[in-house]
Amino acid sequence: MNKRTVKEELAEAIYYDNPFLAHTLYYALLKGYVQEDDPTSKLPTDMDFQTITKMRDENWLQMCTIKLFAIPLDQDRYAIYLARDEDDVRHKHFKIYGWLAQRVIDASHRMDASLYWNDTGVSKTFREMKREVLEFPSYVGVVGRN
Template sequence: MLEQTIKEQLADAIDYDAPLLAHAIYFALQEGIVQLDDPASSLPKNLDYDIVTKWRDENVLQLCTIKLFIIPMGQNRHALYLAKKEDDARAKHFKIYGQLAQRILDATHKMDVSLYCEATGRYRMIRELKRQTLVFPCYLGEVGR
């Protein structure tokens, strides 16, 4: 099997929401340290991560614009939403439940968690659901009980 190229690794970093890696590759490309057709192993580990982290925090590549928000509803119940901003998830929650969200948690780091769907009888990763969703904010459902 052939080793992945820098171009393929960058595409994977974008597809799988790995913003630090994507920005590190972008930095290395901008600095001429690597080329798109180079093997992925040629990406050095000793990049200037102060700049890479700054770029990631500024979201230079505009990645991960859709986040996972969780709204606790009491009695161990939580509503899950995919949205660009907290306010979008909050408004969707009000529309569905008729309640103002007292708290809202950014759980974007949990995109690789699987949820069981009773309607389909299948487990689906939140990241997979996000890729298949066309309109945001999106209500994913309720967990707990």
């Protein structure tokens, strides 16, 4: 049986942008319920999840600061961006397309959606793409029907 440590699980939760799990593990460490090298099976089940939710909402661990945004180009196509906020997306979009976007959609809930890129023959999720980007905002490309 694989006994993952709290430290391993926390690192993975941060890497894969799972803020509730990351904040839960962080809370357990802060309160002294577990140590970093303890197996996750030692985590108590009766922690104060209301406080943990508040920590997550206040983003104590500064997670998920890069979001996925879409700007409609026409009825079936969207320009896709990775950025911190809508203002960054609007500015980047104007530089690329030369017009101000009236509508910017926060599509962060689609971070794990996978796209197949014909030019490279590779499928990647937006989350994987985000890890490869060095500077934000970043233009991902156009998705939709051609």
